[in-house]
Structure formats: C-alpha cells, structure tokens
Amino acid sequence: MDNVEILKDVNTEKRILDAARKVFHIKGFTGARMQEIADEAKINKAMLNYYYRSKDKLFEAVFKEAAQDFFPKVFQLVNSDLPFFEKIEFFVENYLTFLQNNMCIPGFIINELAQNPQRLKEFFVEAHIKTPVKFLNEINEAIVRKEIISIDPRTLVLNILSLCIFPIVAKPIIETVFNLNDEMYSRMIEERKKQIAQFVINAIKIK
Amino acid sequence: MDNVEILKDVNTEKRILDAARKVFHIKGFTGARMQEIADEAKINKAMLNYYYRSKDKLFEAVFKEAAQDFFPKVFQLVNSDLPFFEKIEFFVENYLTFLQNNMCIPGFIINELAQNPQRLKEFFVEAHIKTPVKFLNEINEAIVRKEIISIDPRTLVLNILSLCIFPIVAKPIIETVFNLNDEMYSRMIEERKKQIAQFVINAIKIK
C-alpha cells in the first residue's frame, strides 16, 4: 500500500478540512477556490458541498479552528502559575514557539477580521472567551508591590503581543528591509524568544 | 452647479484611482470587484480598462502608491536630525499620526505581501529603497557611548515598528479583547504616541 492509498483511507471529512485550512490560510476567503481545495484534498469538488454545504460553512469551520488555536493559547499561557517576571518569559517563549509552528494563522485571522470584525465578537461569545482579567490584576499587583512602574495593564499586554505577533505577520517586509533569507529570519525569531521578554522587563522593572 | 456636477468635472483617471484605492485597501486584490470600483467612482466600468488596461495594472498603481506612503515615511522620519532619544520620540509620534490617517494601509500591504512577497523586493529596487543604514549606525554609536544597552540595532528597529504598527492592524482584535468602542480605541492609540517611546527608552536606556 503506497502513500496515496494510505491517504485515500483517511476520513474524507478530515481530508477536506486539512486541505481547506491549507488553502484558506494562505489565500484567504475571497482568494481561495473550491476547486483548489478539492484538488489539494484529492477528491471530487462536489464532496466539499456534500460535507460542508457551502464555501461559507467550510470557511467558518477553518476560521473557528484557527481562532480556537490563536486566542485560548494566549489565555492558557497567561494563566501559568509563575512569579510575574517569569510568567512574561514563559509566555513569550511559548507563544512564539506556537507562532513558529503556525506562521499563517495570525495574518489569516487579522485579514479576515478586517473584512468582518463582527465575526470575532460572535466567536468570543460562543467560545466563552473573556478579557484576561486575572493577568491584568496580576500586573496591577506588581505595580502596587513596586516591582514594576505604573503602566496601564492593557498597554503592557498589547506591547507584549505586538512584539510577538508583528514580526510573524510582517515576515516578507522584515526579510526585504533587513535583507534576510528564510533561515536568517527563523534564527532571528528564535533569538527573540529571549530578547522580547528581556526588553519588556527592562522597560517596566523598578531596579 | 451642485456637488455631483463638481465631482463629474474632476479628472476621470484620478477619480478611478481614488475609488480603486478605497476598494482595494478594504477588500484586497481578490476581494475587490471592478464593478464596485466603477460604482464608487460613478463611471462606466469600461473606463477602468480604458485608463488602466486591467485589474492587475490598476491594483499595481494602488499598491505602489500605498508602499510609497508606507515605507519612505519611515526613512524620512528616521533621518530627522535629532539626539538619539528625541529621535525615537519624534519617530513614534509622527509615524503613529501617519498611521492614524492611513489605518488601512499596513493591513493592506501586509496582506498583499503574504500573497506575493516578491512584489516588495521589486518595489524596493525600483524605488531605490535600502536598509536604513544610517539609523542602524546611530544605534550602534549610542551603544558605544553607553547611552543604551547592547542590542542588535535591527531588533530595536523591529521592536519600535511592532509597537507602532501591530495595534493598527489588529484593531478588531484589540477592540474585542479589551471591550473598547471606536472612540476608546482612538484614545488609546493617541496615548500610545507618548507611551511607546517611553517604553522603548526605558527598555534600552542606561541610567
């Protein structure tokens, strides 16, 4: 039994979702073609509608899955039981590792939300996702303890996320501006796992 | 002569470009429709091809214009003749103001480059844009003077850009996560003009 045969045996519904993920993540909703997804899955195009009814429904499945990866990961990491500065280090290290393995997801989500911002609010409601109040409180407590300077907790969270996510979504820009090839870019992201946490801690720590 | 008549008098080619900019910036290349651009410009669809030959050519014009705004602005601001820390403050303040007035551009450029990374390299060549060596050198000099900690100049530049640009492209995410309306979001961006520079300087300054 060769590789193709093995693939043929796999659950068709999953094969479609895998193919749809690949195509939608790269091309976005409007850029993706049902035929291309079918080709990628190596099945008849009618199967897409058979299992998912419509392009919209299939996209919805892919988007939810991506959002389910992207957002809960933040909250999960941020809820680790660690001292304040170690938590920042832990978060940056692990979120960046997650992003390294899911390079397309941030750009995909950002772009699709630009077309339909409402989508995220609906997702947050049905996935029971809320503002990370606990971590925001921990920041406030660190301020009270005079471990860190006075700063709007949301600003700090946004800064950390910016430093993690932007270099991922702006990969083509970074490679061009700084004249990096893919390997040099990867090494840079790898180094940022330590750098970003240090940068942030320097910015807020009271010595 | 009423308003519509005045608009009718305006150069058709410019009217088309204005409409194309509006539509492409929001919907992207694949999402934009020639008919929608024609409607927006209030002219016959055939005029688009009459003046710009094809959707690709029209898009090219819009993209170049956006890139021409987005990148040279960085280099222009970074070449201001100011002491090191003041330059960071000046840059953040002015680049964020530019982004406030061009909210769509970063997302537009990032998304289109994800589809076709090659495009930016070609643009950099023909627009004679190069790595901002002068500013990278100034960072190195500040390190030597022991004004700031030792840091890869490219890392510092990337961090500043991340802190400025990400909150713009991730507007829908931020509004949802932190439960902000448009007005609260705008106020937050306004406050970041001071915050970001201070955050960065704290992170690198040797006291």
Added chain:
DNA sequence: TTTGAAATTAACCAATTGGTTAGTTAATTG
C-alpha cells in the same frame, strides 16, 4: 463649421465561480 481624436457608453463575451443533480458504487444492516 468641419473634422478627427479622445472620452464615454451600453451591450456583449468567454472564462471562471460556487453549487446542484442524476446516476453509480460501496458499505451497512435487517
């Protein structure tokens, strides 16, 4: 006023799009 090029329009076209359908095969079950 005539004339000829430029600007504009409505109608049209071929290709592509997402989606359907009628019919076939494979699997399940009673």
Added chain:
DNA sequence: CAATTAACTAACCAATTGGTTAATTTCAAA
C-alpha cells in the same frame, strides 16, 4: 442475500467575473 443508506462521481448550471467592442458623444483644433 436483499435492500436501504451513505459515499462518491461526472456532467451540468446559473451567476458572476474581468474584459472587449462597436457605436456615440464631447470637444478642441483647423
């Protein structure tokens, strides 16, 4: 084994897409 259902396919379809074209209007120069 028969029969019912589920999985699958090829062919097709209506709508939309970017783009063309032939005819008309506008307008400045001769």
